[in-house]
Structure formats: C-alpha cells, structure tokens
Amino acid sequence: MRGLWIQANPGFVPPSSADFDFQPIFGDSILFTKPVLLVFLSVILAGSFFTLSARKAAIVPSKLQFAGESIYTFIRNELGRDVIGPEFMRFVPFLFSLFIFILTNNVFGIVPLLQFPTMSHIGFPIGVTIFSYVTYHYVAIKKHGLGKYVKDICFMPGIPKPVYLILTPVELLTYLVTRPLTLSMRLFANMFAGHLLLLVFTLGGEYLLTSGLILKFLSLFSFSFAIGLSFFELGIQALQAYIFTLLTALYIAGALADEH
Amino acid sequence: MLSKIGFLASAEVGASPVIPKPAEIIVGFVAFGILFLLIRARAVPRFEKAYKDRTEAIEGGLERAEIAQREAAAALQMYKAQLADARGEAAKLREEARAEGSVILEQMRTTAQEEAMRITASARASIDAERQAAFNSLLNEVGALATELASRIVGESLDDAARQSRVVERFLADVEKSQ
Numbered sequence: 001m002r003g004l005w006i007q008a009n010p011g012f013v014p015p016s017s018a019d020f021d022f023q024p025i026f027g028d029s030i031l032f033t034k035p036v037l038l039v040f041l042s043v044i045l046a047g048s049f050f051t052l053s054a055r056k057a058a059i060v061p062s063k064l065q066f067a068g069e070s071i072y073t074f075i076r077n078e079l080g081r082d083v084i085g086p087e088f089m090r091f092v093p094f095l096f097s098l099f100i101f102i103l104t105n106n107v108f109g110i111v112p113l114l115q116f117p118t119m120s121h122i123g124f125p126i127g128v129t130i131f132s133y134v135t136y137h138y139v140a141i142k143k144h145g146l147g148k149y150v151k152d153i154c155f156m157p158g159i160p161k162p163v164y165l166i167l168t169p170v171e172l173l174t175y176l177v178t179r180p181l182t183l184s185m186r187l188f189a190n191m192f193a194g195h196l197l198l199l200v201f202t203l204g205g206e207y208l209l210t211s212g213l214i215l216k217f218l219s220l221f222s223f224s225f226a227i228g229l230s231f232f233e234l235g236i237q238a239l240q241a242y243i244f245t246l247l248t249a250l251y252i253a254g255a256l257a258d259e260h
Numbered sequence: 261m262l263s264k265i266g267f268l269a270s271a272e273v274g275a276s277p278v279i280p281k282p283a284e285i286i287v288g289f290v291a292f293g294i295l296f297l298l299i300r301a302r303a304v305p306r307f308e309k310a311y312k313d314r315t316e317a318i319e320g321g322l323e324r325a326e327i328a329q330r331e332a333a334a335a336l337q338m339y340k341a342q343l344a345d346a347r348g349e350a351a352k353l354r355e356e357a358r359a360e361g362s363v364i365l366e367q368m369r370t371t372a373q374e375e376a377m378r379i380t381a382s383a384r385a386s387i388d389a390e391r392q393a394a395f396n397s398l399l400n401e402v403g404a405l406a407t408e409l410a411s412r413i414v415g416e417s418l419d420d421a422a423r424q425s426r427v428v429e430r431f432l433a434d435v436e437k438s439q
Contacts, residue, residue, distance in 0.1 A: 050299060054306035057310040068307070120277075
C-alpha cells in the first residue's frame, strides 16, 4: 500500500539535446521540420504586423500603429540614434528587423502549441549573425578603406610597441572570430538552456502524474514552476533579442568611429 | 510536452546541438533577409513618414504662430509709422495755415491802415474844402454886413459913442436873428 503512494515509475527519461531534433512533418526534407516552419512563420507574423501597423502612418496613431511604432521608436532611438550617432538612419531598418526577427522566434518558446524557441537551433543565430558580421566589416572598410581598417585593428594607435605582441592577435581574434561566435553562441545557448529548463519541469510533471498518488500531487508544483519559468523565459527572450541588436549596433558604431 | 504531440523528436541521438546544420543557416539567412527587405520597404519609411509628419505638425503650428506674430508686429509697426506720418502732416498743415493766416492778417492790417489813411485824408480834404468855402462865404457876408453896418451907422447920427455902440449891438442881434 505504502509503495503505491510514493511508487515511482521507473521509466523517466530526462530531457536531452535529442529533444531538439525534429523529424520533417511531411516528406523528408529538413525544410519541413518544425523549427524551419517556425522561422518562416516568424517572418510572416512580424512582417505583417509591422507592415500593417505602419500602413496608415497617421499623425494620430491607432492602437495598432501605436503598438508597432512604440517598438520601432525604441529600437530607432535607443539602439540606433543613441548608439550609432548621426549616421544611424541607414542602419535602422537592419537593426529593427534584427530585433523583431529574433524576438518573435524567441517568444515562440512560450507560445502555447508552438512552444519552441527556434534560436535554440544554432544554425538560425548563425544565419542572422552573418548579416551583422558582414555589415560591420563592410561599413568599416567603406568608411576607412581596407588598408587603414586592417591597420587600425592590428596596431591600435597610442599603444607601446611591445604590447602589440599580445594585443594584435587578440584584436584580430576579436574582430574576426570572437564577435560573431559570441553573438550566435549567446543567443543559441540562452534559448537552448531556457527550453531545456522548461522541458525538465514539464516532462517531470508529466512523469510524476504517471506515478503514485503523492507524487501525482507533487506534479502540481512541477507544472506551476514551469509556468512561472515561462514568464521568466519571456524576459530572457526579450533581453537576448535586445542584446543581439545592441551589440550589432555597437559594432557598427565602432566601425564608423574614427579610431578603434 | 505539447511540442512533442505534433512533432516527434528525432530518434537520432548524439548530434551535438552546437554543430550547425547548413540548411538551417541558409534558412535563417534567407528568412531574415526576406523580413529585412519587407521591413525596409514597407514599415520603416511609413513609420518615418508618420514621425516626420508629426514633427512637422507640431513645429509647423509653432512656426505658423511665429509667422502670424511677426506679421502682426509688422502691421503694428506700419500703422505706427502711418500714424506718425499723419501727425507730422497735420502739424505741417497747421504750421502752414498759421503762417498763411499771419500773412493774410498782415495784408488785411496793411489794407485797413491804407483804407483808414485814405479815408482820413479824404475827410481832411473835404473839411479843408468846406472850411475854405465857409471862409469864402464868410468873407463875402462879412463884407456885405460891414457895408450894411456902415451904411446904417452913417444913416444914424453919429453924435455920441453910446449911440454908436447901440447901433452896433442892434445890428449884431439882427444878424443873429436873421441867421
């Protein structure tokens, strides 16, 4: 009798990275897996929302326009104007797209039924990082010329010569490897870990439900924790989208600056 | 987990999550590219237009008010200038009138004086003429009277002085009576 109450079902499988692998929903192309479809869904959702909210461009905005404009203005002024400076306007479409693309895909992680943050597949953050990477190098080369740009990276002005022995490799590594790597890794790892955390509590709760009576009761805590964590995740998802965009803006600002 | 109801997790285990799938890189790249082009073409220009229109609506109102104020100030300036002109004009006219008046007054005074002098002169002339006439007629009458008096004196006896003076007095009384 006692065994029945707290009896644990022996078959619990903890969530692992295998939970991030999806079979195609139909056919056998990777283009029809859930993450890929979600990415395209994010383009449709974000694209249509901001296109519609911007459509009328009224002086006195509707609620829809106000919602879209608030996010736009936030990125435009906080990340564009304040970070990049006078030349910011030509980067606003890029920064804004970056933010809403990453944000939408991240928030998919806690949207019921979808419930998968697409950025937890490292391929997608890399795909976006390529844009940032190419942009900040391109901007710098166009502004300073290739020679001066490379020289500024390798030999930062105003530094005693022996220091270059250490500084030059570090700087080169920063500009060419570390920046893109950390951009995509940070986003990927945060989303991956967040999703795994939610999985632990949801699968755990699900598992407890199949066990003895007391453990069934305890599953309530597991599920409520999963719900609480979902809100926590929402914060992290927005924060990561913001950080990715902020860092890209900072790299562009650095590329435009006269000295590195 | 709901995501596993519709979408079965792969049975394949062991593929590290940090190894990217090339297809997903391409999908991420293309999907973001599409969104970027869409946002750049359809969202950002419209938002910027709303932003600009709003700024213009606010600043335009201020500017219009400023222009109106400047116009009002200019009009006031103009009216003041016109008023000053009018005042100057009036003062000038008054001055002219005063000058003209004094000229006229002077002329009239001169004319009046001349007239007076002329009248005085003609009066004096006529008085002179009348006096001359009176003198002439007096001369004649005195002659006749003297002659008559002499004849009366001669007719009476000129014996004493008392008689003579009575004769003269009577004569003079006659003359007075007859005149």
